[in-house]
Amino acid sequence: MDPRPATTPLRASDSDRDATIERLGDALAEGALDTTEYNSRLERAATATTLAQLHPLTADLPPSPTALARQEAARKAAQDHADQRAWLNEWGYWAGGAAIMTAIWAVNCLRAGEWDYYWPLAPLGIWAAILLSYALWPERKHSDRRTHH
Numbered sequence: 001m002d003p004r005p006a007t008t009p010l011r012a013s014d015s016d017r018d019a020t021i022e023r024l025g026d027a028l029a030e031g032a033l034d035t036t037e038y039n040s041r042l043e044r045a046a047t048a049t050t051l052a053q054l055h056p057l058t059a060d061l062p063p064s065p066t067a068l069a070r071q072e073a074a075r076k077a078a079q080d081h082a083d084q085r086a087w088l089n090e091w092g093y094w095a096g097g098a099a100i101m102t103a104i105w106a107v108n109c110l111r112a113g114e115w116d117y118y119w120p121l122a123p124l125g126i127w128a129a130i131l132l133s134y135a136l137w138p139e140r141k142h143s144d145r146r147t148h149h
Helices: 014-029 035-047 051-058 065-112 121-136
Strands: none
Touching (some): 014 035, 035 051, 065 121
16 A cells, blocks of 8 residues: 555555556456446556546445455565575674684694684584574464454
């Protein structure tokens, strides 16, 4: 939904027209519009130049279960993408930590003149196990926690 007022003289974009046309198609499929009314509104949507011309074409339509499901799917896909990006970023932090700890270990070994036990293995292993646990057992979303009575 566009937060701008329906009476605004702002020009409509292609995506604004496409969203209106898609909403009209949903209304036709759901039986809220007959073919004649759909075709009339479709023509006006395709030629609309302002948001004020688009708004009345869908203002009287009931909420669309199809559109709501599509919005929810898009929201979930965006959230999943953001979660995946955050998880991959965490691996970047792990790699940076591995580089720093390995450098400290190597410098200390060179100073001592012998190659000691690779101590970064313990913290890096624990950190990696935690990151892997997020992939194997993702946190349940709040909506999944609700019980249905």
